[in-house]
Amino acid sequence: MLKFAVTHFARNTLAKMHYSSGVSIRLLPSNKCSFEDPVHVTVSGLNPQQRVVLRSKITDEKGLVFKASATYQADNSGQVDLNRDSSLGGSFTGVEPMGLFWALKADVVSCKFALTDVTRTQLVDLECVSDDKVIAKVTNERHCIADGIRRIPVTEGRIRGTLFMPPGKGSFPGILDTNVFRGAPFELRAALLAKRGFAVLALAFQGYQDLPKKADKFHLEYFEEGIDFLRQQPEVKDQKIGLVSISKSGDLALSMATFLPGISATVCVNGCNANTVIPIYYKDICVPPLMFDVKRSKMTPLGLLDIGDCMNDPMSKEGLPSVIPVERASGQFMFIVSEADRNWQSVYYAKLACDRLKAHGKNNYELVKYEKAGHFIEVPYMPFCLANFHAAANHVIFFGGEPKAHSEAQCDAWQRIVNFFQKTLSCNTLL
Template identity: 30%
Template sequence: MRIEISPDQPALDTELRIRLTGFPPGETVRLRASQPGWASEANFVVDADGTVDLARDAPVAGSYEGVDPMGPVWSMRPADDAVGDPPELTLSASGVATTVVRHRIPAGLVRTEVTDGDLYGVLYHPEAAANLTTAVLLCGAEGGIHEDDAALFAAHGYAALALAVYGAPNRPPTMKDIPVEYFARALEHLSGLPVVNPGKVAFVGGSKGGEAALVAGATWPGIAGVVSIVGSGVMTQGIDQSIFTGSFLDIVTTPVPNWTQGGKPLPFVPNVVTPEVEKAIADGEPVRLRDVFEPGLSLDILAAATIPVERISGPVLLLSTEDDGGYGPAFHQVAADRLAAHGRPHEHVVYAGAGHLIAAPPYTPTTVSIGPGPGVRFRHGGTPAATAAARADAHRRVLAFLASL
């Protein structure tokens, strides 16, 4: 009896081929997937040829339903000692086990830290490469950079810059009064690198980073395309204090501009704290950020705060989720309507049943939809299965978008 996993040196975003071979035909076997602090279990009936193939067979019981090659991975649930996304994945059944290391930073990449003036980021690209399509990856309200995500994109043959907007060296400590000129300086820096094709630089962001990507693209014509994942076509309120130490109510009730241009603040839709949100906070219930964002769409400032996305030079990909606990699809629909009215190339995809957390790399657990916030818990929304499917499809779409530039 064997458990086969291929390929044997996968990246974190690689769909695995998982097969059980040599097992007694007709018997039910329990397949357990685990990584430190996480585990799932699913029962399969062995085929007449002694195999179980996860690309062919659905479990008869367990942590997920239907045929899904990566079902055991995304359906893992955490224990009290869960430690993020460790690279080692172990599969076991009937006393047989095998382990594969899923690499967050694949081999064959060059890593360069970017510290040019007020710029900060980490650039990855394949070795001995030149003139590459380049993705600039922008984080959300958590700040900092996701350099491992840049590495995963680079492993597909692109240059990828994880660019800090705030909360990193050389950058402001909070998301307040960020000059949009910063994005132009990032473009200028990239255009001087032999590895980068300056005519094929796309901005890609998730959540608040999706808003940032649309703002950058609408401001600087050198950007060849924009991807906004669960982001906003409207400029929303900034953050004037650390999201890790400040009070949630203080943060959301302090209307500060996120963006400036020419030293002047750009208009924004402020948050609105309703009595329902205040009650949820007082009762210790999880809070949806969407509930403080969406009321702003009915304010008079909306027209001035809407991002002029029709100025984006290239195509725009908007990825939304139906049960987003963050912005919600209405914020992308504002951009989609504006792009359509001006005949600009775009696509707006809304994933049914999925929640906010689809900007993460695919094939990671999606069973936790409530996470920590500044003195509160956030409800991100979505079912595990729908969010997992949306993550995987969103990743494929972003890669296809980059290939099309």
């Protein structure tokens, strides 16, 4: 019993010595922040010129662990400041204030960070390591949903999704977000937009609750019901409505902006100017799908399937009937595209849409291009996705891009999206 007590005391003493060495990691302005916010990372209490390794780690909803690390050398006062100091090696090099976040990476190549539950705080553990010993540790709590934001599950008539409402009585401009992940609405972007003063409906359209697991056709009337539901909210009544979309939901958003009345602004991220894969119906209108040929796929040096050239050309004789007549839309457009996107030819499609608008005497569009970003431009500091399973291809595919450039694109695009909606929907910013 005495031996156990001594051993237990010794362990506790060593633990206290381990973390009371005077070394500490600070996150400014706080250990807690919104998911899209940067933090200022500093380490103090080191020996002058001491070399240490800083490590970061986050675990997603599926239990997959994403890690990053970098080596730093303290200054003469024993401090490391990521806003000032260069990484000497590791997951990144050079001065990268948020490198420990944008460089987070899983051991497996084909994966996408799973985040569907916005009520769950995302925890990023940071450690300072010297001689293989952890000498300081801190956890960054990254909140997906801000205080006061109301998250309301929606099962109204046929529509399924989640409504995010800013605090207060309104009035708030409305946004319909049609991105889905693993069948569920992608709520993170919707929650963060609600923080900025928008009422956002994250609308599911397949594979969620009692919706069809896999759609063989889309009826715009379903999306119209979602927009009408948003308009009918007392906090949104008489306000403008916007759309935000990515990938396949991009052509759905362009179709809504074209055929449904009263859409004031549309953001299309790495989408297509033609309806793809699944036919769209609205009243007596049918837009046939632009299809693809998997025979045009190729393998990357990493052994990943590249389908970037598989989609048929919208300007071909067969493709033209699938092109969405965006010139009929009355609202504003923002096209955000990645030049390294290998899901499909996003830059080409956006240029075709802009050229079509211009040819009809319209200047209601903005085109934003990112040279080395990949397909999934989402919110700031979402871990980079190089490859993942693609439902239409029924295979793991290569999405393209480089982690650092992609992270910079996500940060820049996010602010552009917020500014675009604030301008076109006349919204007051909430800090």
